[in-house]
Amino acid sequence: MFNTVIANNLKQFRKSRGWSLSRAALETHVSKAMLGQIEREESSPTMATLWKIAQGFHLPMSVLLEPHSVNPQTLAKHSKTQLCFDDNLQFRVLFPFDPLLCCEMFAHQIAPGKVHLSNPHEIGVIEDIIVITGELQIKLTEHWQSLQAGDTLRFKADQPHGYRNCSSELAVFHNVIHYPKTISDH
Amino acid sequence: MFNTVIANNLKQFRKSRGWSLSRAALETHVSKAMLGQIEREESSPTMATLWKIAQGFHLPMSVLLEPHSVNPQTLAKHSKTQLCFDDNLQFRVLFPFDPLLCCEMFAHQIAPGKVHLSNPHEIGVIEDIIVITGELQIKLTEHWQSLQAGDTLRFKADQPHGYRNCSSELAVFHNVIHYPKTISDH
DNA sequence: CTCTCTTGTACGTTATAACGCACAAACTAT
DNA sequence: ATAGTTTGTGCGTTATAACGTACAAGAGAG
Numbered sequence: 001m002f003n004t005v006i007a008n009n010l011k012q013f014r015k016s017r018g019w020s021l022s023r024a025a026l027e028t029h030v031s032k033a034m035l036g037q038i039e040r041e042e043s044s045p046t047m048a049t050l051w052k053i054a055q056g057f058h059l060p061m062s063v064l065l066e067p068h069s070v071n072p073q074t075l076a077k078h079s080k081t082q083l084c085f086d087d088n089l090q091f092r093v094l095f096p097f098d099p100l101l102c103c104e105m106f107a108h109q110i111a112p113g114k115v116h117l118s119n120p121h122e123i124g125v126i127e128d129i130i131v132i133t134g135e136l137q138i139k140l141t142e143h144w145q146s147l148q149a150g151d152t153l154r155f156k157a158d159q160p161h162g163y164r165n166c167s168s169e170l171a172v173f174h175n176v177i178h179y180p181k182t183i184s185d186h
Numbered sequence: 187m188f189n190t191v192i193a194n195n196l197k198q199f200r201k202s203r204g205w206s207l208s209r210a211a212l213e214t215h216v217s218k219a220m221l222g223q224i225e226r227e228e229s230s231p232t233m234a235t236l237w238k239i240a241q242g243f244h245l246p247m248s249v250l251l252e253p254h255s256v257n258p259q260t261l262a263k264h265s266k267t268q269l270c271f272d273d274n275l276q277f278r279v280l281f282p283f284d285p286l287l288c289c290e291m292f293a294h295q296i297a298p299g300k301v302h303l304s305n306p307h308e309i310g311v312i313e314d315i316i317v318i319t320g321e322l323q324i325k326l327t328e329h330w331q332s333l334q335a336g337d338t339l340r341f342k343a344d345q346p347h348g349y350r351n352c353s354s355e356l357a358v359f360h361n362v363i364h365y366p367k368t369i370s371d372h
Numbered sequence: 373c374t375c376t377c378t379t380g381t382a383c384g385t386t387a388t389a390a391c392g393c394a395c396a397a398a399c400t401a402t
Numbered sequence: 403a404t405a406g407t408t409t410g411t412g413c414g415t416t417a418t419a420a421c422g423t424a425c426a427a428g429a430g431a432g
Contacts, residue, residue, distance in 0.1 A: 037390085045390090094316055176291075218380080
């Protein structure tokens, strides 16, 4: 269940920071005993507690809630991966989320005539678009704008946005998602 | 705080479904009284409870957790820029250095038979390579390795490294340079 | 109109999250 | 080697989540 994801993520981030339970308790204002319980999946934390933990680690909530494989601090290499199909937008992971860099990267393809509308990310998330081939239209604040191959666009992704391809050729673009490094900016 | 986000989202989705608290309780196996408490922000739900709610509404957790506020604005947009020439490596800026994100991004081209050796960056700098077209060889720790189009590589750039193109076609790759957060003056 | 059903809230009870503290084991310094 | 400090776990206590139930108000049916 979901408590496993949180337990693994909390353990991973605490270890990568080199924090003891006591240090983490000081930083998060959640008791050492409770942090231990969460890591051992002996308790399901409330949202308020999870929020304190995320604040203390200066991480967005989503990072605590998403399943992660362990990302080593050493070199990472990825060969061209299989396309995944998600509605009208095909994608593959170029770099999975890295808690140190607070970003992840995808390569997307959108076929002629297809539209994809994205749900907003949490506050503070910024996205980069780099058009590789074709022509991509992107919708921001209810307004569609056109990007050519070689164009780039950076926008706040904590708002609804969308992609579509009105041309007659496949559009390929890369998407870097930057997560906020601190939550205290809210 | 975060309970407000959840309260608003729960209310919104329940209303849009036309579900009463009783119906939602049946679907989610969370008591009517608790759902009401959550919506009125009188209680901070545990992750286990939230999971049941998401399941009952057939929604991913993230939809319950993300604020749906509108914060529209394009941060940066760049059309295809002019190539610069730097020894054997041609480049153009995709995104200039951003002190908030602590990264910058370039598109590079290296012609057949050319080699480029880079001096080490300061300690902590990490580089991403995304090969767009052609075949690129990259030298790390005195060892050349080959990357194909679609491959990615992340490495520590605070050590000597190099690029070369041994093929008969132009190689194009993108390069994201992540600077450590503590050295945001670039 | 009256009667029945539905709805959301309040309240007391039960279950469990979250806490402070003690302590054994491990680690560090002399 | 010993002494002191740190670490993570277990336990009992406190706080609160989650529950079932009662009920006033609202909605719908006849």
